[in-house]
Amino acid sequence: MLNAVTGRRGRYGTLTRFPPTQVQALNDAIANSRGEPVAAPVVRVRDLATRLGDKRIFDGVTFDVPAGSVLALMGPSGTGKTTLLRHLTGQQPYDAGSVQVFGQEVAALTHRDLYALRRRMGMLFQHGALLTDLSVFDNVAFPLRENTDLPERLIRTLVLMKLQAVGLRGAAGLMPSELSGGMARRVALARAIALDPALILYDEPFVGLDPIAVAAVVELIRTLNRTLGLTSIVVAHEIEHLRRVADRLVVLSGGKVIAQGAVDDVLADPSPMVRQFLQGLSDGPVPFHYPAAPLAGDFGLERGR
Amino acid sequence: MKRVPRELAHSLGGFLADIGVMGGFLLRLLSALPSSLRRFGLHVRQLWFIGAMSLTIIMISGLFVGLVLGLQYYQALSQFGATGALGTLTALSLYRELGPVIAALLFSGRAGTAITAEIGLMRSTEQLAAMEMMAVDPLRYVLAPRFLAATIALPLLCVVFSAMAVLGAHASAVLWLGLDNGIYWSSMVGSVDFGHDLLGGVFKAAVFGLLIGLISVHQGYTARPTGEGVAYATTRTVIHSAIAILAFDFVLTAFLM
Numbered sequence: 001m002l003n004a005v006t007g008r009r010g011r012y013g014t015l016t017r018f019p020p021t022q023v024q025a026l027n028d029a030i031a032n033s034r035g036e037p038v039a040a041p042v043v044r045v046r047d048l049a050t051r052l053g054d055k056r057i058f059d060g061v062t063f064d065v066p067a068g069s070v071l072a073l074m075g076p077s078g079t080g081k082t083t084l085l086r087h088l089t090g091q092q093p094y095d096a097g098s099v100q101v102f103g104q105e106v107a108a109l110t111h112r113d114l115y116a117l118r119r120r121m122g123m124l125f126q127h128g129a130l131l132t133d134l135s136v137f138d139n140v141a142f143p144l145r146e147n148t149d150l151p152e153r154l155i156r157t158l159v160l161m162k163l164q165a166v167g168l169r170g171a172a173g174l175m176p177s178e179l180s181g182g183m184a185r186r187v188a189l190a191r192a193i194a195l196d197p198a199l200i201l202y203d204e205p206f207v208g209l210d211p212i213a214v215a216a217v218v219e220l221i222r223t224l225n226r227t228l229g230l231t232s233i234v235v236a237h238e239i240e241h242l243r244r245v246a247d248r249l250v251v252l253s254g255g256k257v258i259a260q261g262a263v264d265d266v267l268a269d270p271s272p273m274v275r276q277f278l279q280g281l282s283d284g285p286v287p288f289h290y291p292a293a294p295l296a297g298d299f300g301l302e303r304g305r
Numbered sequence: 306m307k308r309v310p311r312e313l314a315h316s317l318g319g320f321l322a323d324i325g326v327m328g329g330f331l332l333r334l335l336s337a338l339p340s341s342l343r344r345f346g347l348h349v350r351q352l353w354f355i356g357a358m359s360l361t362i363i364m365i366s367g368l369f370v371g372l373v374l375g376l377q378y379y380q381a382l383s384q385f386g387a388t389g390a391l392g393t394l395t396a397l398s399l400y401r402e403l404g405p406v407i408a409a410l411l412f413s414g415r416a417g418t419a420i421t422a423e424i425g426l427m428r429s430t431e432q433l434a435a436m437e438m439m440a441v442d443p444l445r446y447v448l449a450p451r452f453l454a455a456t457i458a459l460p461l462l463c464v465v466f467s468a469m470a471v472l473g474a475h476a477s478a479v480l481w482l483g484l485d486n487g488i489y490w491s492s493m494v495g496s497v498d499f500g501h502d503l504l505g506g507v508f509k510a511a512v513f514g515l516l517i518g519l520i521s522v523h524q525g526y527t528a529r530p531t532g533e534g535v536a537y538a539t540t541r542t543v544i545h546s547a548i549a550i551l552a553f554d555f556v557l558t559a560f561l562m
Contacts, residue, residue, distance in 0.1 A: 089437075089438060091434060091437060091438075115440045115442070116437055116440070118438045118439070118440040119435070121438070122438070123435070123438040125431045125433070125434065125435055127430065127431065129430060129431055129432050129435035130432075130435075131429035131435070131436075132430070133430070142439060142441070143439040143440070143441070146439065146440070146441045146446070147439070147440055179453065188435075191439070192438075194439075194442075196440075231496070
């Protein structure tokens with residue numbers, strides 16, 4: 001099988017040219033089938049707890065993201081999915097529990113180590129977050145120029161390769177204000193993979209895109225994951241798109257993980273909370289109404305008035 | 306009545322805490338400066354945008370301040386037959402006080418607000434977060450160049466302001482009201498000390514530039530990421546800068562006397 005993928009045989013037998021994460025994923029699969037312990041996951045979250053002011057955002061969240069997989073993170077809006085991503089990137093501290101990325105406890109890292117960690121991660125922001133005073137080309141070149149000493153000619157080649165991967169090599173000269181929403185997100189994706197990260201985080205990649213742009217982004221997430229051997233975390237609501245992208249699903253609600261596992265298993269989960277969310281029912285365990293005083297009181301309909 | 310001292314103590318505590326926060330932020334900025342200087346182009350660009358682009362307002366304002374000073378001093382001094390001191394008075398009030406203070410107030414309105422609004426918008430459009438994710442420290446890439454540009458630009462603008470005002474006072478007192486040209490310049494040359502008066506004023510302007518740079522990048526960096534939050538931050542930049550300029554002017558004048 002290895003030969004089928006690499007397409008060549010070295011002098012001393014099989015020459016494996018897989019990206020390291022994919023090799024690890026393969027090894028894990030082999031170890032798993034033999035009943036041996038699997039290598040450490042890329043992201044490991046244990047008993048995570050966070051409060052924002054008086055509001056409890058997370059209360060004992062635990063999940064793993066195995067190397068080479070695509071994990072979808074779902075949940076009603078306001079459950080702190082974006083906050084969770086910010087915990088992984090070290091942009092927001094957490095109160096208790098453990099968040100490990102590549103085996104490193106994020107909260108314990110120094111400023112320098114945190115930045116070193118971020119060089120191995122890419123993030124696609126909800127609205128792209130392109131630097132508005134730089135052209136498309138310079139946006140993609142930005143992480144390369146700032147983090148490497150590569151000569152400008154090599155940077156040009158790399159940038160055009162990344163832009164080609166998202167189908168926007170022809171847009172290299174445009175400014176971010178000249179791009180449509182879907183194009184901006186693809187440029188942001190090219191920028192996120194500029195440093196060849198091993199882990200990539202997508203924050204709501206499908207929001208506000210037309211069906212064609214959504215299809216393009218879905219295709220890109222899958223292709224990147226397969227060809228670059230990335231590990232991906234996708235935060236989104238759109239179940240129909242996530243089915244095509246994700247290997248595993250984690251559903252968050254009320255600060256807890258209410259379901260997790262392989263996509264089909266979670267979709268078949270019978271618990272009412274999961275059913276309400278996945279079937280899009282407006283009322284259920286997650287109430288339609290925000291907590292309020294009794295209706296009669298607010299409308300002056302109480303007896304004796 | 307008991308509440309008054311308590312509230313005073315409370316706001317004083319808040320004020321001291323703010324100073325502590327700003328001091329800490331200043332240290333972070335200064336420590337980010339050396340590595341930021343390697344991207345020299347960024348600094349040149351900011352110096353152009355913050356300094357050179359403020360020249361028009363500084364020059365026009367300086368000219369009018371000078372024109373008014375010439376008129377007022379001529380009228381007041383002529384009552385005592387002392388119009389010969391007009392050059393001295395104009396130069397000293399401009400170099401020591403009016404130049405640095407007015408230029409700084411104008412600068413905070415022109416450049417400080419622009420810095421705050423730009424950084425605040427970068428925060429609200431997640432550009433700063435995106436930079437952090439690309440392992441680029443916004444402090445180094447965005448904040449430090451603007452802070453340094455403000456500190457360098459304001460003393461230079463202050464000199465331009467004073468020069469324009471001296472020409473303005475010359476226009477109204479000499480060309481219009483008929484003061485002797487030689488007396489105007491000679492009284493100025495004779496009584497102005499380059500080190501104490503002129504460089505003292507430029508030093509003041511450098512301190513004001515540092516304060517405006519510090520306040521405007523801090524307000525932008527800590528702005529709430531909404532339209533309203535950026536608006537509040539921009540307003541606060543002007544208010545805090547004005548108070549800081551006038552308060553530090555008093556302190557610096559007392560020391561430089």
